[in-house]
Amino acid sequence: MRIILMLIKKEFLQVFRNPLLRSILIVAPMVQFVLFPFTADYEIKLLQIAFIDHDRSTITQEIINSYDASPHFVNHGVLDSRAEADQMMLKDQIDFIVEFPSDFEKNIVNGEHTTIAVTANAINSVKAGIGNNYVQRVMNDFMENYYENSGYDLTGQVQIVSSSIYWYNEQMNYKNLIVPGILVILVTLIGAYITALNIVREKELGTIEQINVTPIRKWQFILGKMIPFWILGIFEFILGLVLMKIVFSISVQGSIPLLIGITAIYLLVMLGLGFFISSVSENQLQAMMIVFFLFIVFVLLSGLFTPIEGMPTWAAKINYFNPLSFYMEVIKSIVLKGGAMKDVQQQVIALSAMAVILNTAALLSYRERVK
Secondary structure, X not given: OHHHHHHHHHHHHHHHHOHHHHHHHHHHHHHHHHHHHHHOOOOOOXXXXXXXXXXXXXXXXXXXXHHHHOOOEEEEEEOOOHHHHHHHHHOOOOOXXXXXXXXXXXXXXXXXXXXXXXXXEOOOHHHXXXXXXXXXXXXXXXXXXXXXXXXXXXXXXXXXXXXXXXXXXXXOOOHHHHHHHHHHHHHHHHHHHHHHHHHXXXXXXXXXXXXXXXXXXXXXXXXXXXXXXXXXXXXXXXXXXXXXXXXXOOOOOOOHXXXXXXXXXXXXXXXXHHHHHHHHOOOHHHHHHHHHHHHHHHHHOOOOOOOHHHOOHHHHHHHHHOHHHXXXXXXXXXXXXXXXXXXXXXXXXXXXXXXXXXXXXXXXXXXXHHO
């Protein structure tokens, strides 16, 4: 234990004496915060929609069927209750709930105004805003065709008003998604990027050969390298949560201890990845290129800027190997939706499995390199 503590102390001193590492810790997340939002793709290709029909009339059924003809919607049909719809939205199975009032057809026949309630999952404010326009467009197109086929004069006829509600992001503030997303990027940088550069630097300075001929065991060396960055990552994550509340007025809706615990697991994934990259790299340039390539892929496929549902099938499948996408789902669920462990258990299992696999690979690759 004393050996590990000495290694941890050495790592903390080395990190804060290294200008490059200090820059990565402070400057890089801020640069990404400024640049990454401009890379967003706002085209929404696929939306999940369901209906609550209190009227059960012919016209409401025709409106529901009209969404089948739109290439933008997957129609889940009429649900039995509002509670079922709420659960489906909580689990991200649907993006929009359209609710018809009980007197919908009667009001149309009598030429009276009527209101349709549209509830949107606004965790991704861009998706919710554009998607709501799609919902309105299909509704308006149907009513125009309905009046034309009925031979009615549109002038002075009934108007359908949609009352939209945006769940989890009532003000449609994009920062509610972007700010937690940048926090995910910060944690990823600390875990993978800095670990990879730090260990490769030991190779370039020749100190790693000196360590390898000492009585220090390989697992002690790895723990001594990983624990400081693990502690640093958790500390900066907690600091990020505080700043998120103070600066952006974004509060964690779910359990903070649960969120920190899952973040600790995610950091193990990133630390293992960084250590593995450092083991197969000969210098810092190689490590930087590998991490940079993986980092860009992870971020662009994570669902932070472009909804995963709108990606091609092959891209969505790549996300099964993307730890950032699993962790992003955890952030969205706990921070914005107030999700519990049962809501993110699949993501936790996936991240735990990745942590075991990557750290085992890192240990084995390090042993092979120092033989």
